[in-house]
Amino acid sequence: MISYKNKAWKQEMAVRLDYNHVMARFMGEEHGVFDGEIESLQSETKEIHHEIKEKRSQGRLPFLDLPDQDVKGILELAKAVRKRCESFVVLGIGGSALGNTSLHMALNHPYYNELTKTGRKRAPRIYVLDNVDPDHLRGLLDILDLKKTCFNVITKSGGTAETMANFLICQEALIEAVGRENHQDRIIVTTDKSKGNLKRVADREGYSCLVIPDGVGGRFSVLTPVGLLSAAVSGIHIRELLAGAAFMERRCRKAKLRENPAYLNAAVHYILNTKRGKRISVMMPYSNALYGFADWYRQLWSESLGKRNALDGREVFAGQTPVKSLGTTDQHSQIQLYVEGPNDKVITFLGVENFREKMEIPESYSEMEGISYLGKHTLEELIQAEQQATAYALTRHQRPNLTLTLKELNPFSLGQLFMMYEIQTIFSGGLYRINPLDQPGVEDGKVATYALMGRPGYEEQKEEMGKLGAGDDKYIISL
């Protein structure tokens, strides 16, 4: 990898956005976007652009400044962890897990944990525990050697039920394995600088703490210690990652739609959703390594935009439903639907121009028509041909699609993707006139969980739930 300080290399590595196949020229009037529609959003774009600048200057969009952070502390801690343990377990959920997983999948060996187990890579194995499934946690404890394991507990509020439950169980198991006096340096806490239960526990027990900066919400936190520590532990070059994010952040300072990939992509999705009925946004990487990124995007897009707004005076619902899909795999699962089903989707391909490997296909049965054409090609050629072929098939059937291409998948290009989508999401919030930073819709479920778990103070809620009424056996088929 050439250094991210090299300017020509950086330009070479700029992520490319091709949106030809959403335009009316290819899609027709019913499903395509007209140049005029993009232009007509330009003045609104300027306003939103200025709002973003203003908010930023008021410190209300601190995720934009994350590329400039000092990561020395994280790197030192990571180094210590690498020496100390052979397994590193992230306990988090949502924004405290998805960034970690996407980084790990994108930039580490596809069988990283098995590779390190055989001693062929000297770095801790990485596990991300992001559910409270008892069988799953039991299974994880089965394979961990707790004497050589570090836990990274991540929750901004310090009160996330799932994370705290997993923490309490793992803490007890760890103490049992190594003794209370030895367990402190096996737990690292990533949370608010001063508030919350987890911070109080950490102070009392003497755990190392990393701080999630004020005002950075979970789904925008991948480039804080939330995502960076486990990445650094596994050996990912986090400075290159931040350099990529910085590079994209600068690219996205332009107020002109046509020159700003984040704004343009937001505008195209907005037009397709509100004017052409494309209620679903599919992200379809042609790269196993980028499948985790699609899952990260799924949270960002859903939680930020899936809310009520007041567009055109009428109350309508914003929020495309994001779907993750994987090329070529899902060609054998989803493409029938995308091509012939309802024309209610816009599909974004994530393509990689240069894989690390090529993998030549041998010409073992050169006389056998139906196989022989594969010979002498590489898997890289095949996966790229299939991406092109799928884009062609969708385009022919007037299904809007666009393509984001990475010259290669590396920390610098992935950093660009994170930042581009974060800015695109904030900008989309402006277009939909909703607040992309809150998530009021998750409260009901949280409160109901507290009530069911008997948390003091939620007795009334339990009563409230009763009022909804029990289901009728008539609507249950049991045998």
Added chain:
Amino acid sequence: MISYKNKAWKQEMAVRLDYNHVMARFMGEEHGVFDGEIESLQSETKEIHHEIKEKRSQGRLPFLDLPDQDVKGILELAKAVRKRCESFVVLGIGGSALGNTSLHMALNHPYYNELTKTGRKRAPRIYVLDNVDPDHLRGLLDILDLKKTCFNVITKSGGTAETMANFLICQEALIEAVGRENHQDRIIVTTDKSKGNLKRVADREGYSCLVIPDGVGGRFSVLTPVGLLSAAVSGIHIRELLAGAAFMERRCRKAKLRENPAYLNAAVHYILNTKRGKRISVMMPYSNALYGFADWYRQLWSESLGKRNALDGREVFAGQTPVKSLGTTDQHSQIQLYVEGPNDKVITFLGVENFREKMEIPESYSEMEGISYLGKHTLEELIQAEQQATAYALTRHQRPNLTLTLKELNPFSLGQLFMMYEIQTIFSGGLYRINPLDQPGVEDGKVATYALMGRPGYEEQKEEMGKLGAGDDKYIISL
């Protein structure tokens, strides 16, 4: 596990469907289903039911008879494989991979491969290679000891480009590792009984062959040797799986909607899609182990129903878009959208009543409000409370949802799920008046891939593709 031959146990294990929360009583008129709407489908249901019976008697729905197959040959081969190798690699894609993965995830240890590596379980590790990503395949070859690896190449037609490309590369690597004369018993082919390139290769090389029965399409093939061999290799009790499928198949012989879980579920989804605008069907297991099942469902639903039909004389598009989601994890990613975003979804929860483990949460900080309420509960209670709480929140916001509950997750209950959804899909095809067994929409992409890869006979297609016209640089943002 009690034997599947025990009648009381089978009844206990019957999968339960609760559809209270799709009914108008909870959902209101705009989003709910009325009893009358279900009743009004009853006469159509009888017709479709008879069509299914007729087709079955003509041998056109052979998947329904799979539970009765003789699995002795599969079990013997599996036994031999278990002795012979320490890694078992499935090469397949779509229906030749999703069933394998869903079985493996549902019924094996969550860290099965790492467990076997440490020698704590004496069975081969299982890998399913279902993409042509060169970095991924290289990564897999990095960790395999080819001298102790068996490959199972699965393609019905014997010509699937992705599978054959992977096969050619793995075959070459294997021959290099063990010698041509020793490689034969490391490759098992699952394909058509007589047709296709793979069959010809197998006959020439002397590979063992398993047969995919005639007329069983990829997405209905999980209970053929396609899914059963790798399951048996890993030690899954495939007879119990088939017994569960048989049990459900018998449950679904009733023509009465209210008594037939597959028909009822199909009818409810049909009404919600065509009359209430629920264009998206979310499957949300509250169990990590069932996440693979949701992916299997995604193919079944998409490829079977995502096609043009001629409903009410008008040409419309059938095909809900299936989405996989995971509870509790996706509460922190998708629930904001499901609760406050567009009311265009129906959500199916998959719940497990008894996990294998309970996992008690210790009361380590009993004085700390905000954590203490978790103490003395179990993770099982927490994940179930969250499922209930999410259903409550959705119901309160008039988002239709239903719940399928498994007494426990075991081969018998999973077999039921597979069969129920297959029958539900066939029945849905009848409601939408489309053929659920074909997939014409994938042809364009396949043919375009052949053209791009230079397969002889596809030169015209390449020309055709050229006519679509090249994109304009104006619509590319590169820097």
